[in-house]
Amino acid sequence: MMEKVLKRTLFAACLMAIAMVFIGSVSAAPVPDIRDDNIVVDVRIDKVVYLLGEPVNVNIAITNNGPNTTLLFPTSQLADFNITNEAGQHIYQWSYDTVFSQEITEISINQSETIELLNDAWNLVYDDGNPVTPGNYYIGGWMVKGLCDSHPEINDEQLEIAIYSGPRNLKRDAICGLEAINPVEKDVRHLINASMGFITQSLGTIYG
Incomplete structure (x- = not known):
């Protein structure tokens, strides 16, 4: 009886050892370790001034400044961007109410290579679709976090855009820009304008 118990115990121990080896081999599968400074995120837009109704085209790309590597993402989402106003309040997020495939996405990127992650437009609306x-608004874009934290969320600097309700009034903008100049710069600007006026008047007298 004791011998049977001992055999069963040894058999169970062997099964446990085999299971531990199998689990260890699975958990030891290599997950790429991406340093923050290896991958650079670049967010670009087509211009900085828009009229109501004009879409803002947003492009997010990454460049690999490190060795060849593979990026693993938990879903089909690779990047995202959001919009905030001057008060820092949330206005819009690209991924809001979007369904992504839940399959792991793998992207191989070589050293010095640039790959586009997202290319879409913001139609100057809130998350709920209202205009x-x-x-002035701010666009922030980033590459999303990797599978099992294999790489962090990496952001680019925010971009500022201005939205107008109609054609820009260049004279108004010029006046507003002048008012923003400090007094010393105003004096210099006045001196330059006066000098140019004097030169123009003098040339007119000579060749008039």
């Missing part, structure tokens, strides 16, 4: 009002 925004004229003003």
Whole structure:
């Protein structure tokens, strides 16, 4: 009886050892370790001034400054961007209410290679589809976090855009820009303008 118990115990121990080896081999599968400074995220837009109704084209790409590597993402989403107003309030997020494939996505990127992750447009609306009002807005874009934290979320600097309700009034903008100049710069600007006026008047007298 004791011998049977011992055999069963040894058999169970062998099965456990085999299972541990199998689990260890699975968990030891290599997951790429991406340093923050290896991957650079670049967010670009087509211009900085828009009229209401004009879409803002947003492009997010990455460049690999490190060795050849593979990026693993938990879903089909690779990047994202959001919009905030001057007060820092949330306006819009590209991934809001979007369904992504839940399959692991793998991207291989060589050293010095650039790959586009996202290319889409913001139609100057809130998350609920209502249009925004004229003003200044900020666009922030990033590459999403990797599978099992294999790489962090990596952001680019925010971009500022201005939205107008109609054609820009260049004279108004010029006046507003002049008012923003400090007094010393105003004096210099006045001196330059006066000098140019004097030169123009003098040339007119000579050749008139």
